[in-house]
Amino acid sequence: MGSELNRLTISEARERLRRREITSRELTRDCLERIAALEPRLNAFITVCETEAMAQAAEADRRLAQSDAPSLCGIPLGIKDIYCTRGVRTTCASKILGNFTPPFDATVIEKLRAEGAVFVGKANMDEFAMGSSTENSAFGPTRNPHDLERVAGGSSGGSAAAVAADECLASLGTDTGGSIRLPASFCGVVGIKPTYSRVSRYGVVAYASSLDQVGPLARTVRDAAAVLRAVAGADPRDSTCSARPVPDYERALSGEVRGMRIGVPREYFVEGMDGAVEGAVRGALKRLESMGARTVEISLPHTDYAVAAYYLIATAEASANLARYDGVRYGLRAGADNNIELYNRTRAQGFGAEVKRRIMLGTFALSAGYYDAYYLKAQKVRTLIRRDFERAFESCDLVAAPVAPTTAFRLGEKTGDPLKMYLSDIFTISVNLAGLPAMSVPCGADEGALPIGLQLIGPPFGEEAILRAGDAWERAGGFARRAPQL
């Protein structure tokens, strides 16, 4: 364990790889050793890919020995277990997928392979990405590296915990209602949910298709920008994916925020909010002001309706997306005498409680007689929420807010009360409904040393602005990452 290369940032590691000071095999081995040491306590991974990772690292070293190796060549990454990976079991943290081993790669996995990235494992998550704490995993909860009695956030909790605990250099998550930003905030890492349609979802297990988006988690804004650039861009296999060219996000990191107008929504500083969270977020804004940015008070008047609209739209889409799990072609199959019984029992045995709850709510919201009152109503409110942001971006370049009203909560604290759990996403959900890019960047810690995230929200395809602001904040001292004591 002497070298601890697993603690390097991507920027540091790729420099040292390129100068041949280290090899990807050494770097990958350090990550795998860290994983072996921590996993019994952390449970950030469902599947560790030791053999595959070492083979990928050896191949990366061969490419690095030639010139012009791609930017992520030899970098060990964690992959949320929602991405189809050819030849490696993909569970989505559900029993219903059984030992499903995809015969194909998701587009983003294909892109990362072409970059020469190394996949150390498939990260833990809430089953089908439904949850805010990673407690809904059929493989047990992921624990927060900063306090093992607390949740890592969800649904990409494994992806966030693995990066925070130095088990890999960066990871991929997905964000439907806050599933990248909330765990990033709770674990003290950077997490980006890009603009809807910026990244291909081909080969990503679908939860709510009008909201789902792929994104990176990393230890610095620059690292996250590098991974985002590698995965973003058009895909003929995903017709919702944008054809816009992908900027070199790292080049946007000028450190300059002079003249930048940052909108601060009054609805995001609410009663009952953790004092430490408000203090840290306001402190970060003051700092950005001292560097030349301007803050303007804005209003997003329909914020309070976002959770209600989301839980109708997301569950309705989920009920349709999850209809495919029927026990016929892959995964779990329950014993039955006829086909209907086979479907009913397979789904009863294969899905966990939260997934059933959402399928039921969504099926109800779409059912005859209730569609207009629930689903259509929610879609109309979605329009109002989208317009709130359109109006706000007339007077500011980006919006800054907390990621969550509190720091990481205790394991089991909210599992008995679904609505209370849903309200953890109160500050992240609007962004998905509006399809905007947003990032969580560490901005402080509470009295218990639990991390706090600053959320930076941009207009559609405004990734560069939020990355520039986040990077400037980091360069100005930001919040010094404290390695969790494990």
Next chain:
Amino acid sequence: MLELPAMAQEKISLEQVRHVARLARLELAPAEEESLRAEMSEMLGYVDKLNELATDKVAPTAQVGESGTPLREDAVTNHAAAEAMLANAPARDGFFFKVPKIIE
């Protein structure tokens, strides 16, 4: 459409829960039916707050991406991979997925 139960705190009846479960192809244990009725009632009570907003003249949003449908050449891009796909089958017979008898 089934009738809504009269009691305000009970937004959904046990019969409705069973009806929805049938639509969703989910076999529920009696205890699950009870807890789902309570949890769905709570959620449906919560989402009622959407009715505070007048939306008669608001168009619904179904998608937030760029408008239009991209077109591509209608060329075959996937290759026959029957064996790889059947490798995941819970039950198979040669090159078929095997299921219980459907027609009597």
